[in-house]
Amino acid sequence: MKQNRRQFLITTSFATFGLFLNKSWLFASNAKVSFETDFNSMDAFLDKDFLDEYPYSLPKLPYSYDALDPFIDKMTMEIHHTKHHQAYINNLNKALENQSFNKAPLVELFKKVSTLDKSIRNNGGGHYNHTLFWQMLKPNPNNAENLPSEKIIDAIKKHFGSFDTFKKEFSDKALKLFGSGWCWLIKDKQNKLKIVTTPNQDNPLMDVIDEKDRGLPLLGIDVWEHAYYLKYQNRRVEYIDNFWKIINWDFVEKRMNA
Numbered sequence: 001m002k003q004n005r006r007q008f009l010i011t012t013s014f015a016t017f018g019l020f021l022n023k024s025w026l027f028a029s030n031a032k033v034s035f036e037t038d039f040n041s042m043d044a045f046l047d048k049d050f051l052d053e054y055p056y057s058l059p060k061l062p063y064s065y066d067a068l069d070p071f072i073d074k075m076t077m078e079i080h081h082t083k084h085h086q087a088y089i090n091n092l093n094k095a096l097e098n099q100s101f102n103k104a105p106l107v108e109l110f111k112k113v114s115t116l117d118k119s120i121r122n123n124g125g126g127h128y129n130h131t132l133f134w135q136m137l138k139p140n141p142n143n144a145e146n147l148p149s150e151k152i153i154d155a156i157k158k159h160f161g162s163f164d165t166f167k168k169e170f171s172d173k174a175l176k177l178f179g180s181g182w183c184w185l186i187k188d189k190q191n192k193l194k195i196v197t198t199p200n201q202d203n204p205l206m207d208v209i210d211e212k213d214r215g216l217p218l219l220g221i222d223v224w225e226h227a228y229y230l231k232y233q234n235r236r237v238e239y240i241d242n243f244w245k246i247i248n249w250d251f252v253e254k255r256m257n258a
């Protein structure tokens, strides 16, 4: 093992895991489930800047609650952050309590989330997705044009033809996503950029997502009604239109460069 590689295995026997998952078929095997925690893996490394570890707590927003006005209002931000996000954190901590693997980074749990309690999937996704989302936004009080750098535009052109085509495709997918969920720009294993949607609090790092839709989330929009209903009511299309004004492209670029 390389010296700069901090790695450990968190292993739990199937007996423990069987109780945890309440699935009796797991007892039939002597195999072990393990979480390999590599803090130098791309995903975990990128998260270190903004994501904490168990027991998780509400991250401070990088701006004030009213800073995204007039695109996202103060009350929506405050409720979204202190109530919704906090609830995911509380439930995640509860779900991970007394679990031998609770110190593994969330990205590692996501890779095996299909084998875990659904509460870890829903609330772990809820904490991770929202923590990312706050970073992906930035204030734009003067309603200035908010275009990404040439580098991002070139990468987007390569995969989508033009920035406008990308913007239209992303907005359409976010608009048409049925019910609650997220629309993402991801970088897949082949470094290809793709737009994908995930239901509920799932995300493209989870093993429950179709393999073709998995990858590193670069940009995401929360299209749960709690993200926009107070200001926009049923007008999801307006919320999505205004989302483009407050994207923190520097953050997206940093993840794209990883």
Ligand SMILES: [Fe+2]
Binding pocket: 080, 084, 130, 222, 224, 226, 227
């Ligand atoms: Fe949300």
